[in-house]
Amino acid sequence: MTTLFPAGTFTPDPRPNTVPQMIAAQYGLELKLLLRNGEQLLLTMFIPITLLIGLTVLPLGDFGNDRVAVFVPAIMALAVISTAFTGQAIAVAFDRRYGALKRLGATALPVWGIIVGKALAVVSVVLLQALLLGGIGVALGWRPSPAGLLLGAAIIALGTATFVAMGLLLGGTLRSEIVLAVANLLWFIFAGLGALTIETGTIPRTLCWIARLTPAGALTEALSQATTLSVDWFGIGVLVTWGGISAMAALRWFRFT
Amino acid sequence: MSSVANTPVRLRGVSKRYGSTLAVSDLDLEVQRAEVLALLGPNGAGKTTTVEMCEGFISPDAGTIEVLGFDPVTDNARVRERIGVMLQGGGGYPAARAGEMLNLVAAYAARPLDPAWLLDTLGLTDVARTTYRRLSGGQQQRLSLACAIVGRPELVFLDEPTAGMDAHARLVVWELIDALRRDGVTVVLTTHQLKEAEELADRIMIIDRGSAVVSGTPAELMSSGAENQLRFTAPRRLDLSLLTAALPEGYRVCEHTAGEYLVEGKIDPQVLATVTAWCARLNILTTDLRVEQRSLEDVFLDVTGKELRQ
Numbered sequence: 001m002t003t004l005f006p007a008g009t010f011t012p013d014p015r016p017n018t019v020p021q022m023i024a025a026q027y028g029l030e031l032k033l034l035l036r037n038g039e040q041l042l043l044t045m046f047i048p049i050t051l052l053i054g055l056t057v058l059p060l061g062d063f064g065n066d067r068v069a070v071f072v073p074a075i076m077a078l079a080v081i082s083t084a085f086t087g088q089a090i091a092v093a094f095d096r097r098y099g100a101l102k103r104l105g106a107t108a109l110p111v112w113g114i115i116v117g118k119a120l121a122v123v124s125v126v127l128l129q130a131l132l133l134g135g136i137g138v139a140l141g142w143r144p145s146p147a148g149l150l151l152g153a154a155i156i157a158l159g160t161a162t163f164v165a166m167g168l169l170l171g172g173t174l175r176s177e178i179v180l181a182v183a184n185l186l187w188f189i190f191a192g193l194g195a196l197t198i199e200t201g202t203i204p205r206t207l208c209w210i211a212r213l214t215p216a217g218a219l220t221e222a223l224s225q226a227t228t229l230s231v232d233w234f235g236i237g238v239l240v241t242w243g244g245i246s247a248m249a250a251l252r253w254f255r256f257t
Numbered sequence: 258m259s260s261v262a263n264t265p266v267r268l269r270g271v272s273k274r275y276g277s278t279l280a281v282s283d284l285d286l287e288v289q290r291a292e293v294l295a296l297l298g299p300n301g302a303g304k305t306t307t308v309e310m311c312e313g314f315i316s317p318d319a320g321t322i323e324v325l326g327f328d329p330v331t332d333n334a335r336v337r338e339r340i341g342v343m344l345q346g347g348g349g350y351p352a353a354r355a356g357e358m359l360n361l362v363a364a365y366a367a368r369p370l371d372p373a374w375l376l377d378t379l380g381l382t383d384v385a386r387t388t389y390r391r392l393s394g395g396q397q398q399r400l401s402l403a404c405a406i407v408g409r410p411e412l413v414f415l416d417e418p419t420a421g422m423d424a425h426a427r428l429v430v431w432e433l434i435d436a437l438r439r440d441g442v443t444v445v446l447t448t449h450q451l452k453e454a455e456e457l458a459d460r461i462m463i464i465d466r467g468s469a470v471v472s473g474t475p476a477e478l479m480s481s482g483a484e485n486q487l488r489f490t491a492p493r494r495l496d497l498s499l500l501t502a503a504l505p506e507g508y509r510v511c512e513h514t515a516g517e518y519l520v521e522g523k524i525d526p527q528v529l530a531t532v533t534a535w536c537a538r539l540n541i542l543t544t545d546l547r548v549e550q551r552s553l554e555d556v557f558l559d560v561t562g563k564e565l566r567q
Contacts, residue, residue, distance in 0.1 A: 012411035014411055107408075
């Protein structure tokens, strides 16, 4: 009876593709989805860029003579939080709601391939943010040392890992509407906590230390110190702790649907 | 060929409990190669739980499952490489376009079917650039079917494959499933539509409250318990003594309602010939002569005690 499907159309030949090719396809689509999403771009690119330019140029507060050197690492920390935490949490929550993860879980793609695809996409966007914010910083007079940049890159990598783990924990366990609200709310709280670590002159020391115990404060402080060639071991410890606990919790409670 | 190659799906005494509900209870099931098996049952009968255990998404509480010779939970990767899965309600990245989603799944296979051809065949070319989130339910279903078969699997699980599709799309999908079987693909599908099971399946298993109630070919199911009635219509008040005498012992003949006659006993070709010969002797033309066939709906009602469409 079939005219649409000549004999042999569906003859079985179920050979999986090579893992690098699967990962490449996975990464390609994940990156495309991140860069095409207007709300994500607002959060990951436009808000950080606007904040960097605005805070550097406008004479608000007392941040010394080299304002741009204060704000590039602080805003970069916020940009990492936007991409790795808020963006990922929301994306993962909606992927789950629309059955994307379960759908992929029923294919030849290994489960870790889903995570690697997402991770590579996040790393690419963070790299893009670093280039854009760094470039704008340089245009505004920022002159970091090469060693400071290298140290900063290591801190960015650690911060990205920590916030991705937290994002997966949030996005992988709660309902998408709740994740949307909580992830955005936490973005504002993290922005505030990060800010508490920079304006050291007027803020009580206790408050500053409390902020540095949070992942946002720790990342902002560690990245600021890195650009001045100082290693914030305390901040690194805080990031590793939050990241480790979140990763373990995510492994335990993450749900595909 | 080994028995694994001939019996790609084998369930033995499989049970699954959710809290106090027994979703699947002591289920035995075998699916032969290149066979279309339909799991038919009302909503909540345990159909989806059964296929999702075969796909490795759910672990059974008791019993063993072998898919292509492997345990689908512990050897999940080896099973997933060779099967195609259409989940109930589909599934996809909400912001990915239909074409991108199918291309992605095609990229997991070394020799996939042509995604563009598949989109065209399933009537999705017009929405290839529409995001998954904006597809209609029927379009999401068709995309999900395309994702299930694009990697040339040898075994596919289709959970409610035509739910939410219009009549035309349903016919295309039926034709496609028919072609899958013809080309040697084993198909396990779930449905709560009798017509679908009747149209597509080589074998139907009716399940209710997690248990297999009855299974067989559509013809077997529809004839079982009904091959002992013959009905025909003829003029009223015929003398039936001659017919009774001509039939073997133990057969009962009566005028069931005015002008409608009923022969009870094992109805075989000889009995049919006896009845028509008797009619010829009396020079009467019977109309509407039939051996009772139960509809699948009757079978379903009998074995589960409930209507299917609810």
